[in-house]
Amino acid sequence: QKEVEQDPGPLSVPEGAIVSLNCTYSNSAFQYFMWYRQYSRKGPELLMYTYSSGNKEDGRFTAQVDKSSKYISLFIRDSQPSDSATYLCAMGHYGGSQGNLIFGKGTKLSVKP
Amino acid sequence: NAGVTQTPKFRVLKTGQSMTLLCAQDMNHEYMYWYRQDPGMGLRLIHYSVGEGTTAKGEVPDGYNVSRLKKQNFLLGLESAAPSQTSVYFCASSYEAADTQYFGPGTRLTVL
Numbered sequence: 186q187k188e189v190e191q192d193p194g195p196l197s198v199p200e201g202a203i204v205s206l207n208c209t210y211s212n213s214a215f216q217y218f219m220w221y222r223q224y225s226r227k228g229p230e231l232l233m234y235t236y237s238s239g240n241k242e243d244g245r246f247t248a249q250v251d252k253s254s255k256y257i258s259l260f261i262r263d264s265q266p267s268d269s270a271t272y273l274c275a276m277g278h279y280g281g282s283q284g285n286l287i288f289g290k291g292t293k294l295s296v297k298p
Numbered sequence: 299n300a301g302v303t304q305t306p307k308f309r310v311l312k313t314g315q316s317m318t319l320l321c322a323q324d325m326n327h328e329y330m331y332w333y334r335q336d337p338g339m340g341l342r343l344i345h346y347s348v349g350e351g352t353t354a355k356g357e358v359p360d361g362y363n364v365s366r367l368k369k370q371n372f373l374l375g376l377e378s379a380a381p382s383q384t385s386v387y388f389c390a391s392s393y394e395a396a397d398t399q400y401f402g403p404g405t406r407l408t409v410l
Contacts, residue, residue, distance in 0.1 A: 191340075193338070216396075217396055219398070226404070227403060227404070228302075228388055228390075228401030228402050228403050228404050229341070229388070229401045230400075230401065231398045231399070231400075234398060273340070273341065277396060279395070279396055285331075285343055285346065285356065286343075286399065288340050288341040289340060290338065290339065290340035291340060
């Protein structure tokens with residue numbers, strides 16, 4: 186079993202839809218969780234960072250962490266064509282190999298006008 | 299403030315040739331990382347550095363070497379390129395462990 190599992194998609198939704206992206210993990214030592222967004226032929230950029238169970242909201246984006254189930258989600262409300270990108274989950278633990286992140290393989294999202 | 303820059307953006311090599319990829323950051327970050335990204339494989343860590351003069355192996359270090367002679371630069375070397383090293387290479391940096399990693403724009407490398 187891989188440490189981080191993420192459905193690669195692709196996921197196609199109409200503009201305005203609510204999008205749910207998910208990752209599961211097996212290492213209970215993970216303490217902080219990130220979502221990166223990667224546009225085509227660009228480097229990943231941080232979207233959300235959280236280190237506790239529960240929800241964190243930033244505009245149209247909500248990151249949710251459930252440590253008991255080893256499950257994290259990213260919700261996008263009122264999705265826009267500009268949200269079309271690959272979304273990567275990443276996680277790590279304090280005291281791990283110098284802060285190394287373990288990345289999911291990414292989910293490719295397409296929002297159709 | 300350019301953030302993280304990578305040189306070159308594209309490169310085509312023949313099997314057995316060598317090359318060096320340069321990463322530079324202007325954010326005074328201690329930590330720097332080299333990843334490769336392949337379809338269906340996600341981002342995989344090649345080597346990383348926790349400060350000037352230090353380097354360590356990541357998940358897929360074979361066939362690569364690195365050096366961090368200056369805090370702002372992290373070099374990735376391929377001594378004898380192989381087709382299996384065809385990939386997109388990303389450099390990243392962070393202020394400290396568990397901090398946000400800032401990525402460069404990537405280098406697309408093809409080995410024929």
